[in-house]
Every structure is written in C-alpha cells, then in structure tokens.
Amino acid sequence: MGDLADLTILDAGDGLRAGDFSSADLLEAVTRRAAVTEAHLHAYLTLDHEGAAQAAEAADASFAKGEDRGLLQGIPIALKDNMCTRGIETTASSRILDGWKPPYDATVVTRLREAGAVITGKTNLDEFAMGSSTENSAYGPTRNPWNTDKVPGGSSGGSAVTTAVGSAFGSLGSDTGGSVRQPAALTGVVGMKPTYGIVSRYGLIAFASSLDQIGPFSRSVADSVAMLDVISGFDPRDATSINAPVPNFGGSLDRGVAGLKIGVVTEFMGEGIDPHVITATRAMADRLAGAGAEVVEATLPSVEYALSAYYLIAPAECSSNLARFDGIRFGHRTQVEGTTEEMMAHTRAEGFGPEVIRRILLGTYALSAGYYDAFYGQAQKVRTLVRNDFTAAYGHVDVLISPTTPTTAFSVGEKAADPIAMYYSDLCTIPSNLAGDPAISVPIGLDDAGLPVGFQVMAPSLGEEVMYQVAAEVERLAGFTERALLATSTVVAP
Amino acid sequence: MDESSTRVGTIAAMPVDIDIAKVARLARLALSDEELEMYGAQLGDILEHAERVQALPTEGVAPTSHPLPMVNAFREDVARESLEPASFLSEAPDVKDGQFRVPRILG
Numbered sequence: 001m002g003d004l005a006d007l008t009i010l011d012a013g014d015g016l017r018a019g020d021f022s023s024a025d026l027l028e029a030v031t032r033r034a035a036v037t038e039a040h041l042h043a044y045l046t047l048d049h050e051g052a053a054q055a056a057e058a059a060d061a062s063f064a065k066g067e068d069r070g071l072l073q074g075i076p077i078a079l080k081d082n083m084c085t086r087g088i089e090t091t092a093s094s095r096i097l098d099g100w101k102p103p104y105d106a107t108v109v110t111r112l113r114e115a116g117a118v119i120t121g122k123t124n125l126d127e128f129a130m131g132s133s134t135e136n137s138a139y140g141p142t143r144n145p146w147n148t149d150k151v152p153g154g155s156s157g158g159s160a161v162t163t164a165v166g167s168a169f170g171s172l173g174s175d176t177g178g179s180v181r182q183p184a185a186l187t188g189v190v191g192m193k194p195t196y197g198i199v200s201r202y203g204l205i206a207f208a209s210s211l212d213q214i215g216p217f218s219r220s221v222a223d224s225v226a227m228l229d230v231i232s233g234f235d236p237r238d239a240t241s242i243n244a245p246v247p248n249f250g251g252s253l254d255r256g257v258a259g260l261k262i263g264v265v266t267e268f269m270g271e272g273i274d275p276h277v278i279t280a281t282r283a284m285a286d287r288l289a290g291a292g293a294e295v296v297e298a299t300l301p302s303v304e305y306a307l308s309a310y311y312l313i314a315p316a317e318c319s320s321n322l323a324r325f326d327g328i329r330f331g332h333r334t335q336v337e338g339t340t341e342e343m344m345a346h347t348r349a350e351g352f353g354p355e356v357i358r359r360i361l362l363g364t365y366a367l368s369a370g371y372y373d374a375f376y377g378q379a380q381k382v383r384t385l386v387r388n389d390f391t392a393a394y395g396h397v398d399v400l401i402s403p404t405t406p407t408t409a410f411s412v413g414e415k416a417a418d419p420i421a422m423y424y425s426d427l428c429t430i431p432s433n434l435a436g437d438p439a440i441s442v443p444i445g446l447d448d449a450g451l452p453v454g455f456q457v458m459a460p461s462l463g464e465e466v467m468y469q470v471a472a473e474v475e476r477l478a479g480f481t482e483r484a485l486l487a488t489s490t491v492v493a494p
Numbered sequence: 495m496d497e498s499s500t501r502v503g504t505i506a507a508m509p510v511d512i513d514i515a516k517v518a519r520l521a522r523l524a525l526s527d528e529e530l531e532m533y534g535a536q537l538g539d540i541l542e543h544a545e546r547v548q549a550l551p552t553e554g555v556a557p558t559s560h561p562l563p564m565v566n567a568f569r570e571d572v573a574r575e576s577l578e579p580a581s582f583l584s585e586a587p588d589v590k591d592g593q594f595r596v597p598r599i600l601g
Contacts, residue, residue: 103581196561210560239567240560308546319521326522328594333587336524340596345524357523361533362540364521365512378547380557385550387558419536420543436561461561 004029005166009223023059023074030076034167041143043161047121055118071226073116078168080159081122084203092205093127093137096351097331106203108231115230123158127353129207132425136355145484150409153183160187163217165487170218178429180215181441185404185454188443190218196436197242200235208317211433221472225250252469263298263397268428274407280453281403287477298393302385310430312379319363383434390435394460404441404454438464440471444478
C-alpha cells in the first residue's frame, strides 16, 4: 500500500473500521504531506495541529468504544478560510480580518465536528472569495501542484490543492460563480456546488448572498456524496435554508447512464473555449452515449449574457455585505485620526485589496440612484432569462454537460492585470449559480501540457441524485487516476 | 462591422459616466487621487462590458433577486443561548465599559 494520505475518504474509512490504522495515523500522514508540499504550494493559511490532534484522538476513542457517527469519523478535512471556526483565526485572506478569531463555528463546521471529522486547518483563497486564481490573497498566492508556474484556480484554490496533494482527504470551499468547480477542474479533483439552500451559509463570510453555496472537494465522486450528506440539511440560523428533507444524493451512483437523456450545452462548445478542452469534452460525451445515454445538443440562448449579469449582481451584493467591515466590531482599525466616518473610510481602504475595492466600487455604482434600473435591475431580469433557459432545457434532458472551464490552468500573473480576462474563466460555471442549481466538476484527463481537464455535469434544482449518477459514470469512463507530481515524487517514505 | 460600431449601433443610450470620487465616498473608501483614477478607468471598462445586458430585450420579464421561491422564514419564538459578550468584545479594536468605542462622530 502507498502512503495513507493518498486514500479516498471511503477507503480510509474502511481501514479505520478494520483497525488497519487509526485517525491519528491519517492525521500524521496528511501533516507529513503538508510539511513537504506547503513550501511549494501555500495551500494552508493556518494548520490547527492541537485541535486536529484532539479530534483524531476523540475519533479513535469513539472507534474503540464501538461508536460510529458515519463516514467522516476520523477523517482529516480542510476548510476554506471564509468559514468561521471558533477560536481559530479566520481571515477570508484579507488584511481587514488579520488575526480575527470568531466567537462561533459556522454550521458546516459544527456538522463536521459532530460527525467526528478532524479539521486540519484553514486554506487560502482569493480575498473574500473574489477571484479565480487564488492570487488575490493578502497572504500570498497558492500554486498549482501539477505545475507551480500555474494558478490552482479560485477562489477556493487552497482547499482544492489540499485535496489534490493529500494534505487533507477532502475539503470545503464556497462557490459563488464557480469557486469550487473551477479550481477543482484546474487541480484534477472533484468539486461540487449544491442546490442553493441545502447547505447552511450560517458562519460563511458572505460575498454575494443570493449566489454563495458551500460545497465539497474530494478525490472521488462517492467521497463527494459522503461529505455533502454531512454538511447539508435545514438550518434555522440561515433564513435561506430549504426546510425540507435533502435528496438521497448517492442513491443512483451505481446505476450507470442507460436511459438518461444528456444535453451538451452548445454555447460552451465553441467560441471562447480552448479547442483541446472541447475535444476532450466531446470525447466524454460520446463515451456516455456508448454507455447507453441519449446525448443531444441543448441550447441556453441567454448564457452569453450571464457573465455580464453576474458581474453586476455579485458586486452589488458584495458592496452591501462588506459594509460590515468598518473597524468597529472586529478586525483592522486605521491609525489615522479623524471622525468615525473618516476612520471607517481609512480602515476599509487600508484593509481591502484591489479586487475587493474594485468590486465594492462597481457594486456601489450599480446600486446608486439613477443607475439601479439600467444595471442591477436589468441584470436581475437577465438572471430570470437564464433560469428560464435552464427550465426549458430540463424539459427535455435529465442533465446538461459542458467543460468546467474554458481552458486548463493558466500561468501565475497571466490575467492578474486584466480583470475582464480573469472573469471569463468562470464563463461555464456562473449560469448554475444564477439559476441556483447543482453542478459538479469531474477530472477526465490531462491536456498536452500535463494539466487536468474538468468535465461539468449540471442538474435541475434538487437534482443532485441524477447529477451524481452521471458524474459517477464519467469518473468510471475517464479512469482518471493520475496524481500531481508534487503529491508523490517529492514525498520520501519515512 | 467591427465591435465598436456594433456597440454604438445597439446600445448607444448608456454612456458610462462615473463620478468615481462620489462612488468611493458612498462606499466609505478613502482612496488617493491616483487610486481614484485607476479604479475609475477600470470601472469604465467593466461597465462597458456589463452594458451588454442592456442589449437583451427584457420587457415584461420579472427580475430574479433570489433562486428560491421563499418569502419569509420563521422559526419558533423560543429563547436560546447567545454569545458571551466577552467572546466578541475581545476581538474589537477599541472597547470601554463593555461597549464598542468609536472616534468622535461629528467633524
């Protein structure tokens, strides 16, 4: 057997239950892996050695007593640093929250703890989840383990990388316009955005509240189901939480795709998408057809406007949400003397990075008197049209498929000076956020440069079961078992 | 037809005139003149791109503010534990007598 750090969550769970190794062993394996990879990748902002060791000890004590709280018991999991962890620094990668220790846990954190998971630490992100490369972090960028000259995607780049290299068995990210699926695609792991409202946002530092959803990164589709099972469900502390039982996410994992009708999104198979990515996507669509699915073309005519609508709606919501960072109750406060209002303005200008300032300004403008109808109001109507397109498509197909991203991983610095070019990397993922629908990225292979290609499966609201059913078949057909060089070759066995 | 003439032809009605200093004031961001100039130019570019949404006919289309058809979310009116004040006051930049302290309000 290879290194424990490379096991899937389900295989690690089998070993724990068979007594082959302990949760403490798993924690030691990911900690040892992190000790090698972090110097190259900077995926973690904080490693909670003490808390993780205690949680692993508690999990092992539970196993010894025959207590079993489910598939995540004893499993080391990493968290994006925009999820509140009581007493553990939570920065959202922003100077304005430097050193902040939340007085409470986010609901997803509570659920993980109750399930016996071992929280390893907090991962790097684009500041306040605004970005697509994890370059916009006040604490320095995260690198791609497949090629450290490349970005890992973002904004949940740190979480994606921990799962890709085995410095965690799985991790949580948040997806507002693709921030789980896009970095999953660029780092060769599975990344999933749930239906809006099935995972609580309580304790998630808000970016754009009508779009944000927390979702899992994993090294297999079945692991993704195991994680979503734990973090999902009604939470009265989140007013947008769906008060209904969640679907049986994994109920059809082994059913294959025979009899399913699958639509290839025409708009994401042409202009603006790298030809190699299109070829790989088309090849997988053909293999799904070979596996018994009926594969047809599907069109979403309004999606060409989705990106523009998103970059009005998300900044508008962010400008409102980030008003709370005013130097009064938490985080940074300026040394500049003045009135309270001057204190706020200097605190915010000092504490926020350029992309966050850009989006706050954009959102403030789009919501201001005289421009509201032309920009924000119109964008909300475009959102309706995008939703209507999805509704029409799902009238005749079970799921939609497309590339997850227009290209494989791009170079560090390549798009940093051009905000609009950066925004285009979320082209294929944004529509599902506007619609509130579930979507998943599954790795299907490597391009000529040895970089992973992600394949996206989208489903209607609460359609996670059929989404996972197709994703599992994609995973079987792709047989993607390659690991990033940094996850293996540099790790010397003890 | 090149791209700029397309834009003029279809969406000429929306000139992007940004009083960036006013926007920064509304957003409570104390930016330097150089920063204002830089962000103003970038915002112009982004908004020019965002104007694409103007091109779509949306007469009679209802706006979507939210993906769920929810109106209100109520919970049982029962008391529950709340945070100890010390747990969050200890994180504040300036505190006096168990309260957040701010600089003078009037200029």
